[in-house]
Amino acid sequence: MNSLGESLWRLLWFGARVIIFLLCAPIILFVGYWIAKTHDESIAKREADMATRCPAVTVKRVSNIDMVSGRSVMVTGNVVLGVDYMKRLIGFILNIVGLPLWTHQRLLDRARREAILRLQENAKDAKMIVNVRVETATINSRLSGDMPYSAGFEMMAYGTAIYSS
Amino acid sequence: MILVNTEDVPGKTIKDYIGLVSGSTVRSKHIGRDIMAGLKNIFGGELRGYTELLEESRSEAVQRMIQDAQEKGANAIVNVRFSTSMVTVGASELYVYGTAVTLSD
Numbered sequence: 480m481n482s483l484g485e486s487l488w489r490l491l492w493f494g495a496r497v498i499i500f501l502l503c504a505p506i507i508l509f510v511g512y513w514i515a516k517t518h519d520e521s522i523a524k525r526e527a528d529m530a531t532r533c534p535a536v537t538v539k540r541v542s543n544i545d546m547v548s549g550r551s552v553m554v555t556g557n558v559v560l561g562v563d564y565m566k567r568l569i570g571f572i573l574n575i576v577g578l579p580l581w582t583h584q585r586l587l588d589r590a591r592r593e594a595i596l597r598l599q600e601n602a603k604d605a606k607m608i609v610n611v612r613v614e615t616a617t618i619n620s621r622l623s624g625d626m627p628y629s630a631g632f633e634m635m636a637y638g639t640a641i642y643s644s
Numbered sequence: 645m646i647l648v649n650t651e652d653v654p655g656k657t658i659k660d661y662i663g664l665v666s667g668s669t670v671r672s673k674h675i676g677r678d679i680m681a682g683l684k685n686i687f688g689g690e691l692r693g694y695t696e697l698l699e700e701s702r703s704e705a706v707q708r709m710i711q712d713a714q715e716k717g718a719n720a721i722v723n724v725r726f727s728t729s730m731v732t733v734g735a736s737e738l739y740v741y742g743t744a745v746t747l748s749d
Binding site: 515558562564609610 | 646647648649650651653654655684685686687688689690691692694695698699702724725726727728729730736
């Protein structure tokens with residue numbers, strides 16, 4: 480009798496967790512989608528502002544500006560972004576089936592653009608930023624266990640800003 | 645101390661190459677950042693605690709590299725590169741390295 484009560488209790492607890500999960504899922508999905516969308520719009524707006532002001536290039540030597548008369552300083556810009564829980568679950572399923580992981584693809588794209596924008600904002604009065612490189616790192620990633628995940632991804636962009644004086 | 649990530653400093657000539665200098669730091673988060681990051685873990689978005697943590701550790705690693713170069717008698721560091729790696733869950737090592745040179749000007 481005791482074991483019957485115990486298994487009933489466990490079934491009830493499992494059912495409660497499923498119900499809580501189903502109730503929270505649309506909230507998490509919506510909030511995560513809204514955060515990603517507002518961030519994307521903010522990035523697009525800042526990219527339009529920054530387009531003409533301070534180009535960030537990946538070459539080492541530029542012929543059309545005078546590189547020698549000013550000073551050059553190394554500047555960096557970085558950001559750490561994370562996906563919401565539902566996107567991580569969707570990504571886990573996509574990973575099993577073998578489809579492209581658009582969940583993390585969009586996140587890394589946003590992170591890269593944000594890092595380069597912060598690099599340009601940190602070197603606001605520079606004529607140009609040369610030799611720009613972008614490094615990626617995972618934050619708090621658990622690679623073993625039943626559901627491997629990373630809590631966040633860091634993108635760091637760095638380059639040499641050339642000022643005119 | 646001039647820091648650039650190109651191979652030479654624009655407008656200046658390199659007199660002498662001293663060698664590789666580097667700085668590194670291993671940092672982990674504390675509980676305050678962890679709780680906020682735990683919430684953001686569910687909803688997504690920017691983990692600002694981690695961004696600040698990594699910025700602080702980056703400036704500390706760069707300071708150590710500058711100190712290393714000053715001890716060796718350099719006045720500029722060229723070709724600076726960064727490398728981040730996770731050493732254990734919750735802690736990441738930031739390693740910055742470059743070539744210490746003396747400039748002639």
